[in-house]
Amino acid sequence: MARTTPGLDFLAQNLFIPGLFLFFFLVTARHWLDLHFATWILVSAAVAVVSLHIIGRTVLREYVQAVEAARMGARPAPVGSQSPISRILLGHLGYPAGTFWKLVEAYGPVLFGSNMVITTSPDHVKIILRTDSHNYAKDESLHEAMDLVLGTGVFSLSVDMWKFHRTITRPFFDRNRVTHLEMFSHNAQSVAAQIISTMKASQAVDFQSLIRYSTLNIATSLLFGTCVSSLPNAPGAKPNSAFPLLPVTEFCEALLQLQDIVSERQRLGWVWPLYELLGDKAKKPLNIIGRNFDPIIQRAIGRKMMKGVGVIYHGSDGCGVGEGEGETLLDHLVELTSDANLVKSAILNTLIAGRAGTATTLTHLVYFLARHPTVMSRLSAEIAAMDSAQTPTDTDMADLRYLRAVINETLRLAPQVQYVSRESVEATTWPSPDLHEKRIYIPPRTKILFDVSALHSSNELWGPDADHFDPDRFLDRRFTTYLAPNPHIFLPFGAGPRTCLGKDFPYDEISVAVIELLRRFSVISLLPRSSEWDARRGLDRASSMNIPQGLWVKMEETVQ
Numbered sequence: 001m002a003r004t005t006p007g008l009d010f011l012a013q014n015l016f017i018p019g020l021f022l023f024f025f026l027v028t029a030r031h032w033l034d035l036h037f038a039t040w041i042l043v044s045a046a047v048a049v050v051s052l053h054i055i056g057r058t059v060l061r062e063y064v065q066a067v068e069a070a071r072m073g074a075r076p077a078p079v080g081s082q083s084p085i086s087r088i089l090l091g092h093l094g095y096p097a098g099t100f101w102k103l104v105e106a107y108g109p110v111l112f113g114s115n116m117v118i119t120t121s122p123d124h125v126k127i128i129l130r131t132d133s134h135n136y137a138k139d140e141s142l143h144e145a146m147d148l149v150l151g152t153g154v155f156s157l158s159v160d161m162w163k164f165h166r167t168i169t170r171p172f173f174d175r176n177r178v179t180h181l182e183m184f185s186h187n188a189q190s191v192a193a194q195i196i197s198t199m200k201a202s203q204a205v206d207f208q209s210l211i212r213y214s215t216l217n218i219a220t221s222l223l224f225g226t227c228v229s230s231l232p233n234a235p236g237a238k239p240n241s242a243f244p245l246l247p248v249t250e251f252c253e254a255l256l257q258l259q260d261i262v263s264e265r266q267r268l269g270w271v272w273p274l275y276e277l278l279g280d281k282a283k284k285p286l287n288i289i290g291r292n293f294d295p296i297i298q299r300a301i302g303r304k305m306m307k308g309v310g311v312i313y314h315g316s317d318g319c320g321v322g323e324g325e326g327e328t329l330l331d332h333l334v335e336l337t338s339d340a341n342l343v344k345s346a347i348l349n350t351l352i353a354g355r356a357g358t359a360t361t362l363t364h365l366v367y368f369l370a371r372h373p374t375v376m377s378r379l380s381a382e383i384a385a386m387d388s389a390q391t392p393t394d395t396d397m398a399d400l401r402y403l404r405a406v407i408n409e410t411l412r413l414a415p416q417v418q419y420v421s422r423e424s425v426e427a428t429t430w431p432s433p434d435l436h437e438k439r440i441y442i443p444p445r446t447k448i449l450f451d452v453s454a455l456h457s458s459n460e461l462w463g464p465d466a467d468h469f470d471p472d473r474f475l476d477r478r479f480t481t482y483l484a485p486n487p488h489i490f491l492p493f494g495a496g497p498r499t500c501l502g503k504d505f506p507y508d509e510i511s512v513a514v515i516e517l518l519r520r521f522s523v524i525s526l527l528p529r530s531s532e533w534d535a536r537r538g539l540d541r542a543s544s545m546n547i548p549q550g551l552w553v554k555m556e557e558t559v560q
C-alpha cells in the first residue's frame with residue numbers, strides 16, 4: 001500500500017479496510033436480497049462488527065493461551081492492564097518509564113496486558129538476554145517505528161541482517177581503536193570555555209543543551225572524521241565545509257529531532273502512528289540529514305573506487321584532532337562495501353544509538369554532583385591526585401575508581417535506556433517469583449518489556465538504600481553482597497548477544513569531560529527551574545531521558 005501518513009496507514013490497516021469491506025458487503029447483500037433498511041443501519045452494523053471482531057479476537061486469544069499454558073504445565077501471567085489510552089495518558093503525565101512503574105507497583109514483577117508481558121525480575125532478564133536469547137527477537141512494532149527512520153541496520157528485525165550489520169561494524173568498536181582520549185579532552189575544553197564565557201556574560205548555562213551539541217561533535221568526528229563544529233563559541237569553531245548544504249545548526253537540530261522522534265515512537269508502542277495522522281514527523285529531519293550525509297558517503301565511496309582505499313575526511317576543524325587514516329566508521333565501512341544505503345544506515349544507526357546515551361548520562365551526572373556536594377569534593381580530590389596534568393591516559397582512567405563508580409551510580413539511577421523490549425518467538429515458560437507456584441506461560445509473538453529503571457532501583461535487589469545516590473555501593477561490601485553474585489541487576493548497556501556495541505565510548509568520553517569540568521569548576525549549583533525537578537515520588541533520583549526544562553546550572557571557577 002502506498003504510504004500516506006503513518007497514522008492514516010495505521011487506521012486503514014486496522015479499522016478502515018475491514019469496516020469498508022463489511023459496509024460494501026452489506027450494501028451488496030441489500031441489493032441482491034432486495035432488503036429495505038437505511039444506510040445508517042449499515043454504517044452502525046459495520047462499526048459494531050469491527051468492534052466485536054476486535055473484542056472477540058482478544059477473548060479467543062486469551063482462551064487459547066490459557067489452554068496452551070495448561071498443556072505446558074504452567075499458568076498464564078497475572079493480568080495487568082495497559083490500554084493504548086492509559087499508555088498515552090500515563091506516558092504524558094510522567095517520566096518515560098512512569099507507566100511501567102505504576103503497573104509494576106500495582107501488580108508485582110510480571111504483568112500481562114492483552115499481548116504484552118512486563119517483568120523486572122533479573123531471572124527473567126537473564127533468560128531473555130542470555131540463556132534463551134534466540135527465542136526473543138527485537139519486537140516488531142518497534143522495528144516498524146525504527147525502520148522508517150533508520151533503514152535496515154543493526155536495529156533490524158531480521159536476525160540475518162542484524163548479524164551482518166553487527167559483524168561489519170564491530171571491528172570499529174575495538175577498544176584500542178576508539179580510545180580517542182585526546183579528542184574527548186579537546187571537546188571537553190571547548191565545553192568548559194563555553195560555560196565560562198556564558199557565565200561571564202552573567203547568563204545561566206543549560207548544561208543539557210550544551211552537552212547535546214558537544215556530544216554530536218564527538219560522534220560525527222568518530223564516524224566521519226569531521227565534526228559539525230556545533231559549539232558556536234568553541235575556540236577554533238568555524239562552519240564546516242564537509243556539511244555544506246545547510247547551516248550546521250539545522251543539521252544538528254534535525255539529528256536531535258530524529259532522536260526525539262525515535263524515543264517518542266518507542267515510548268508510544270504500536271499506537272505511535274496515531275500521533276502522526278497528519279504527516280510523518282521524521283520526513284523533514286531525514287531529508288536534511290540525507291542531504292548532508294549523502295554527498296559525504298558518495299565521495300568516500302568514489303575515493304575508495306579511485307584509490308582502492310577508504311580515505312575520508314581527516315581535518316582539524318574545530319574538534320581539534322584529525323582522525324588517522326582508516327580510523328572512522330565511514331573509512332571502515334567503505335572498505336567493506338560500496339552500497340551507499342547500507343553505509344548510511346549503519347552510520348545513522350550508530351549515531352542515533354550512541355550520541356544520546358552519553359549526553360543524557362553526562363547531564364544526569366552533573367545533576368547528581370550538584371545535588372551531592374560531598375560526592376563532588378571527593379571526586380575533585382581524586383582527579384587532583386592524578387599524575388597527568390592534561391589529557392588523561394589509559395592508566396589514569398584505570399586508577400580513577402571513584403569516578404567510574406560515580407558514572408555507574410548515575411547509570412543505575414538514570415539509565416538512558418529505560419526499558420528494553422523483545423518479542424517472544426515460540427511459546428515458553430518462566431520461573432515464578434514464588435518457586436512453589438507453577439511456571440509462568442509466555443505466549444508466542446508476545447511483546448516482552450523489562451523495566452530497567454525498576455530493576456536498578458529495587459530495594460530487594462540493591463538493599464534498603466537503593467533509592468539513594470551513593471557511588472560507594474560499587475566499591476564497598478554492597479558490591480559483593482548485591483551486584484557481584486547477581487550481575488543482571490545492573491543493565492545500563494543490556495547484556496548477551498545484543499549488548500551495546502559502543503559501551504567503552506561513554507565511559508571514556510564522560511570520564512574525560514568530568515575530569516575537565518572538575519579541574520575548572522569547584523562548585524556546581526542548580527538554578528531554581530532545575531532544582532525542583534526531581535520532587536516526584538520523594539526520591540532523589542532522575543529518570544527522564546531528557547530533562548524537560550533543561551539543566552540550568554551555575555558553576556564557580558576553581559581558584560588556582
Ligand code: HEM
Pocket residue numbers: 154155166349350353354355356357358361415416417420421491492493494495497498499500501502503505506
Ligand atoms: C551511556 C551511553 C550508552 C548507553 C546507556 C547505551 C545503552 C545501550 C543498550 C541498553 C543497548 C541494548 C538495547 C537492547 O538490548 O535492545 C544498546 C545497543 C547499542 N548501542 Fe549503546 N549505549 C550507549 C552508548 C553507545 C555508543 C556511544 C554507541 C556507539 C558509538 C552505541 C552503540 C550501540 C549499538 C550499535 C547498539 C545495537 C547493538 C545490537 O542491537 O546488536 N551505544 N546500547
